[in-house]
Amino acid sequence: MLGPAMPITTTTRITITTMLDDFLVRAALAGVGMSLATGPLGSFVVWRRMAYFGDATSHAAILGVALALAADLPVTFGTLVVALAMAVTVATLASRGWAMDTTLGVLAHSALAFGLVAVSFVPGARTDLSAWLFGDILAVTRGDLALIWGGALLVAGLLIWRWQALLTATLNEDLAHASGLNPARERLVLTLALAVVVAVAIKVVGALLIAAMLIIPAAAARGMARTPEMMALLAVGIGAASALAGLQLSLWQDTPAGPSIIAAATAIFALSAMFGRMGRR
Amino acid sequence: MSALIRAEHLSVALDGHPVLTDVSLAVAPGEIVTILGPNGSGKSTLLRALLGIVPATGGRVARAEGLVIGYVPQRLAVDRTLPMTVRRFLSLPKRVGDAAAMAALARVGVPDVAQRQMADLSGGQFQRVLLARALLAGPDLLVLDEPTQGLDQPGEAAFYRLIEEVRRETGVAVLMVSHDLHVVMAASDRVICLNGHICCEGTPRVVSTAPEYRALFGLGTQGALALYQHVHDHSHDGGHDAGSGHAHHYDHTHHDHHHA
Numbered sequence: 001m002l003g004p005a006m007p008i009t010t011t012t013r014i015t016i017t018t019m020l021d022d023f024l025v026r027a028a029l030a031g032v033g034m035s036l037a038t039g040p041l042g043s044f045v046v047w048r049r050m051a052y053f054g055d056a057t058s059h060a061a062i063l064g065v066a067l068a069l070a071a072d073l074p075v076t077f078g079t080l081v082v083a084l085a086m087a088v089t090v091a092t093l094a095s096r097g098w099a100m101d102t103t104l105g106v107l108a109h110s111a112l113a114f115g116l117v118a119v120s121f122v123p124g125a126r127t128d129l130s131a132w133l134f135g136d137i138l139a140v141t142r143g144d145l146a147l148i149w150g151g152a153l154l155v156a157g158l159l160i161w162r163w164q165a166l167l168t169a170t171l172n173e174d175l176a177h178a179s180g181l182n183p184a185r186e187r188l189v190l191t192l193a194l195a196v197v198v199a200v201a202i203k204v205v206g207a208l209l210i211a212a213m214l215i216i217p218a219a220a221a222r223g224m225a226r227t228p229e230m231m232a233l234l235a236v237g238i239g240a241a242s243a244l245a246g247l248q249l250s251l252w253q254d255t256p257a258g259p260s261i262i263a264a265a266t267a268i269f270a271l272s273a274m275f276g277r278m279g280r281r
Numbered sequence: 282m283s284a285l286i287r288a289e290h291l292s293v294a295l296d297g298h299p300v301l302t303d304v305s306l307a308v309a310p311g312e313i314v315t316i317l318g319p320n321g322s323g324k325s326t327l328l329r330a331l332l333g334i335v336p337a338t339g340g341r342v343a344r345a346e347g348l349v350i351g352y353v354p355q356r357l358a359v360d361r362t363l364p365m366t367v368r369r370f371l372s373l374p375k376r377v378g379d380a381a382a383m384a385a386l387a388r389v390g391v392p393d394v395a396q397r398q399m400a401d402l403s404g405g406q407f408q409r410v411l412l413a414r415a416l417l418a419g420p421d422l423l424v425l426d427e428p429t430q431g432l433d434q435p436g437e438a439a440f441y442r443l444i445e446e447v448r449r450e451t452g453v454a455v456l457m458v459s460h461d462l463h464v465v466m467a468a469s470d471r472v473i474c475l476n477g478h479i480c481c482e483g484t485p486r487v488v489s490t491a492p493e494y495r496a497l498f499g500l501g502t503q504g505a506l507a508l509y510q511h512v513h514d515h516s517h518d519g520g521h522d523a524g525s526g527h528a529h530h531y532d533h534t535h536h537d538h539h540h541a
Contacts, residue, residue, distance in 0.1 A: 047363045168374040171357065171365075177334045178352030178424065179374045225364045226398070 023138060024247070030140040031243020031261065033148045034204045034213070037155035037197050039236030042214035043221070043228065044159075044190055047170050051215055052101070053090055056108035058198045058210035060086035062115030065132050065202075069122045076147055076199050084195035086111060091191045095184070112207075135206035135258030137247065144203050151200035155193045162189050167228055204243070205258040212262045217242060220269035223276030238268050284309055285345045285422045285454050286331055292339030293323070293330045300326045302478045303340070308422060313448055313455040315465045317488070318475035319497060324458040325355060327475065328426050331456070348422060351415030351453075353408070355426035359399040367402070367410050368395040377417050385413040389443060404431045408440060416447065423447075425457035434464070441468040462489055462498075 045054050061079040068078025086107065093103050119129055131139070140148070159166065166186050169176040173183040201210045221234035246261030284307035293301040300323045308314050318324045329335045331342055332352065359365055371382045386392050389409040394402060402410060408428055415423055425444070429437040445468040448455055459465045462472065466485040474480040474494050481493040488494050 047360055049360075164372075164374045164376070170363070171359065171370075171373065172354055174329065174332070174334055174354050175352060175357065176374070178332045178350055178354075179418075181374060219362075222362055222364065226366055227364055227369045231364050 026140045026145055027137045027247050028244055029145055030137055030148050030204050031247060032240045033152045034201050035236050035239030035243060037152035037200060038213050039217060039239050040159045040232040041155060041193050041197055042218035043232045043235050044166065044170065045214045046218045051211060052104040052108060054194060054211035054214050056090055056104050056111060057083050057087045057194050058207050059108050060111035061198050061202050061207045062132060063111055063118055066115055066118035066122055079202055080195060080199040083198040087191040087195045091187060132202060133206045133208050134256050135204050137204045137257040140203060148200050148203065151196050155196050158189060158193055162186060205261055209258050209262050213239065216262065216265040216269050220265065220272040223272045238265065242268060283345065285348055287343045288331060288340065289343065290340035291330060291337050291342060293326055293335055294338045295326065300477065304479055306473055308454050308456050310454050311452045312470050313468055314471045314473060315469040316458045316473050316475050317462055322476045324475055325426055328424055328458060332424060349418055349420045351418050351420030351423045353411045353415050353425040353428050355430060357411065361400055365399045367397050367399060370399055370410065371414050371417060381417060385417050389413045405436045408432065420453055423453050423455045427458050427460065437464045441465055444468050
């Protein structure tokens with residue numbers, strides 16, 4: 001479509017605008033894509049009280065970043081493998097009846113500490129550290145975008161496929177067992193999904209805030225939902241809205257994008273909590 | 282008539298501690314069997330072993346081919362963070378149609394709760410919804426683990442009457458666990474007394490007078506159950522003979538049966 005006639009001198013400005021549009025579009029798409037996975041998975045994290053589990057797994061991703069950089073492997077591969085190892089370790093310890101509060105506390109914090117120590121040995125990685133800790137959504141490349149959407153669709157598809165079984169096992173494991181389901185298999189589904197989400201979301205909100213991205217939109221959705229499905233869908237919407245709002249804030253005020261996204265999600269949570277409380281009276 | 286489910290010399294150990302030793306039992310189609318035992322007697326473990334949730338350390342569990350089990354767990358805490366209407370709950374794990382869901386709720390006597398949140402139900406309503414969900418699978422066998430925990434005495438009695446009615450209408454067999462013989466008496470064909478092993482079994486009347494049962498539950502001492510039993514015995518016209526089967530509660534059910 002032909003716009004109003006433009007003087008030649010603005011050509012450079014148009015190019016910059018297109019570029020700007022492009023990275024903004026990429027950032028927005030990254031945030032929305034991530035929410036497709038964090039919404040439903042976050043709902044399970046809330047229902048099954050796995051918040052600390054999410055922390056341990058996502059903090060372990062920093063160690064994955066360090067190992068991948070040191071071994072000259074793709075970072076996504078490193079985060080995925082280490083997050084998976086941590087998630088499986090935690091799930092195994094839980095099934096053996098370890099005191100989970102303490103165990104998870106030890107694992108979550110030591111994973112972060114070892115990760116940060118390991119990063120300090122990798123030349124060059126130190127300068128990028130805050131990007132891995134807090135995300136770098138504005139620097140998302142086309143390749144990152146493909147990974148984020150691929151991983152998010154994989155997780156969403158997995159959860160949709162196992163939805164009825166996951167819900168039954170979440171309500172009561174004996175009930176699931178008596179219905180011919182295997183609760184251990186459903187736990188494994190969530191463990192795998194969590195590892196993939198960590199690898200996907202680390203670029204967007206960073207290792208420190210992945211657990212927040214899982215929990216806060218789902219918690220905000222709780223007050224407005226009457227069924228599990230409604231809560232998961234609302235969590236996707238709230239997550240996406242938070243990503244866009246956080247991005248906007250980051251552009252206007254030059255704030256770090258990851259924390260801005262979580263701050264936006266928290267604002268929605270606060271509104272939802274107040275609104276829900278008033279509605280109940 | 283072949284059994285729906287059968288335990289043969291079943292032994293179960295949890296964390297290395299023997300919980301059940303050499304337990305053999307069978308449930309026939311249409312039969313109501315109640316497992317009685319004090320706390321820690323392995324009642325729930327027995328049900329869980331029969332359902333395949335805990336592995337047997339000895340002996341075996343045999344199920345009839347294609348056996349469909351409807352299970353009502355002892356306790357189901359619906360976390361406050363999980364929004365769940367009754368209607369949605371009935372569709373777990375298999376989705377059911379609205380008509381079937383409504384019919385099941387009406388059958389268990391809670392026709393109006395479909396849109397309520399599970400967490401907002403009273404104890405009695407909650408147990409009935411659990412039963413409705415179990416019935417929707419079209420089970421051959423209902424397995425209920427202390428289904429009346431937290432209900433008051435009239436609530437308990439009403440729930441067991443409902444179980445008996447459902448059995449009469451559908452022919453479903455029932456295997457349940459209880460802590461109190463006299464409330465399940467009317468609804469049970471057979472009672473199995475459990476304390477790690479099977480102490481005694483038979484009709485409720487036989488079991489209530491068996492010395493093993495009295496030893497297990499301290500009858501003849503000053504327990505509340507003993508007092509109740511005492512009154513109960515007197516209300517009946519001198520019939521202490523074990524085989525008569527005409528206990529007070531039985532008379533009530535026979536009245537209930539007449540219209541059917």
